Structure formats: C-alpha cells, structure tokens
Amino acid sequence: MDLTWMAWTWQTATFFAVIAFLLLGMMLWEYVAPGGGARVGILRFETTRGDRLFISLLMSAYIHLGWLAFSDASLWGATIASLAFAAAVFRWV
C-alpha cells in the first residue's frame, strides 16, 4: 500500500506509534485487571483509566502548545512536564 500521499516523517510516525502502543498497553491492562479501574478522584466524578489517559494526552497537547507559545527552552521540557502531569492524573484523578 502506497502511503506517500500522507507525507509521513519518522517523527510523526514515532508519535503515532507511541499512541498506538499506549492504546495497546491499555488493552493489556484491561485484560489483566478488567473493569477500567473506575473511581472518583479530585475531579469529583467517576473516571476510568481510559478517561485518565485521554485527559493526560489532551493536556499534554496543551502543555506543549503553551510551552511553544511562552517559552524558548527545549520542547523536551514540555514533554517531561506532560509525563509528570500524566503521572499525577493517573494517581489522583
């Protein structure tokens, strides 16, 4: 299958591969511990680990955009901040 029309780069391919692996990981996690790990966290409503992954990913995007807008430092800083944020979300949300 010819996918050149999609204008792939290895960077974006890596990005989507990471997301695909995250989803795969979530499926495995669900297989090992079914039920989604639903609980009521600091947001005061019930979230499953899928919700927590979604919140983490969406906020990571915003953290990266905010970093680009307001800082000249390396973008890896935003990535580290996002990982820390995701860890916090999975711990407390």
Added chain:
Amino acid sequence: MTKTWNNKAWFMVLPVLLLVAFNAVIPLMTVVNYSVQETFGNNLFFFEGVRWYEEVLASSRFHAALGRQFLFTFIILAIEIPLGVAVALAMPRSGPWVSVCLVFMALPLLVPWNVVGAMWNIFALPDIGLLGRSINALGIDYNFTQQPLSAWFTVVLMDVWHWTSLVVLLAYAGLRSIPDAYYQAAKIDGASRLAVFRYIQLPKMSRVLTIAVLLRFIDSFMIYTEPFVLTGGGPGNATTFLSIDLVKAALGEFNLGIAAAMSIIYFLMTLLVCWVFYTAMTNYYDGER
C-alpha cells in the same frame, strides 16, 4: 458479586471504526504530518519541526481570528439559548397548533447552509434587499459589505434565524417530558410563574439545554459556509472566523504547514470543549439515576 465481562460485542463496532478511520483518523494523521513540514507542491515535503506551531501561536492574524471566533460563538449562544427557551415556553403544549408551530420552527433548519448565505446576502443588500433597504429607510446607515459592525450584525442575525429553531425544538422536547402532575402540584402550592420556571421547567430542560449549548457551540465554532457566502470574511477581515482564515491559509495561500498547524490547534480546542460537555452530560445522567 463479580460481574462477567463479555467484550465480544465490541466486534459489532468494527464497521463504524473502519468508517471513522477512513474519514477522520487517517485524514487527521495526514494533517499532523503536514503540520511539521513545508511543501511547494508536487508532493515534495521538507521537515520543519514545530516551526509552524510557533508561527501560528505567535501570529496576530491567528489571535484575531480566534478572538472573532470566540466573540461570535459567545454572542450567538447568549442570544439563541434564552431566545430558544422563551419561544419554546410560548409554544402551545397541546392542540392542533403544535404541529403547525413545529413545522414552522423546523423550516430554517431544512435550508442548506450555502442557500442561507445567499438568501441573506440578497435580503440584506442595502440597495435591493428587503432588510437592507428597510434599515436604511429607518435612517440608519447600514451596508454590510462595507461596515464591519453591519457585517457582524447580519452574520449574527442570520445565524440566529437559522439555528434558534434547533434550541426551540430541543427545549420544547424537554418541556413536553414534564408530567402534568408537576404543574398541578405547583398550582396547589400557589407557585408563581417564575418559580415554576426556575424549579420545574429549567431543571427538567437542563439536560437538553446542555446538548443544545454543545451543538450550537460546536456548530458556530466551525461556521464557514454562511459567512463565506454572505460576507466572504469581509469587509477587510472583520468576519474572518477561524475556519475562513484556515481555508484562506490552506487553499488561498497554499501554506499547508501553517494551515495544518492551525487545524490541529483548532481541533484541540474543539476536543477540549466536547470533552467538558460530554463529561458534564454523562455525569448528569449518572446523577439522575
């Protein structure tokens, strides 16, 4: 008690998944790919990293279009939601007039977007349009092709005309679901009209109103055809909303990288709002049970 989990039903979702992959996921991935590259056509791309994102985030043009977009969405929500509720409250609750009202309410919703734009364009023209001539006859200088304020007025009026019906229909559906016993109880207690609205009708409508706000937010946030046909984003850039600006960047200037980065940022904003509303809605349902 341990629940039995049977996930085989998920296979039933596969066709939808394929369809969504084809019309949403794969195009979106392509946009992400575009957003980090520069192209001069011929399907030749050069990697640029996050340059387009930096440019878009720092561009005053993007900020202006975004500001206009939020202002527009805010204005039409502030008008359409209360107006829609008011009209729904005024509609008869039973009798032969119900169907007549419903049909009249549904009419604007049946008109295609580009036709709405063309209709309002002619309707509002200051020299030959009924609306334009009437306003000018009142002594108000009105020309939506030249004055930003008139253009805004026309675009907002057009959207209110086109979409308030949707809010009306949703609110009316919410009102119809209230059993008569509620009203009888309120009457016995001697509740005022305002109290009935505040404590019976509004809470019962809040669920459909959330849906109405969500639909109107998303729809107005991605509005393109109507203002494009009506004003073309003008005069100047006065009614250049995000989507119009996006198309200008992508197709007018062939800045695919910039346009792709704008799309991604635009998409993320819509996604956040959708998520907030969706969460609010589902938790509301859970709370009701």
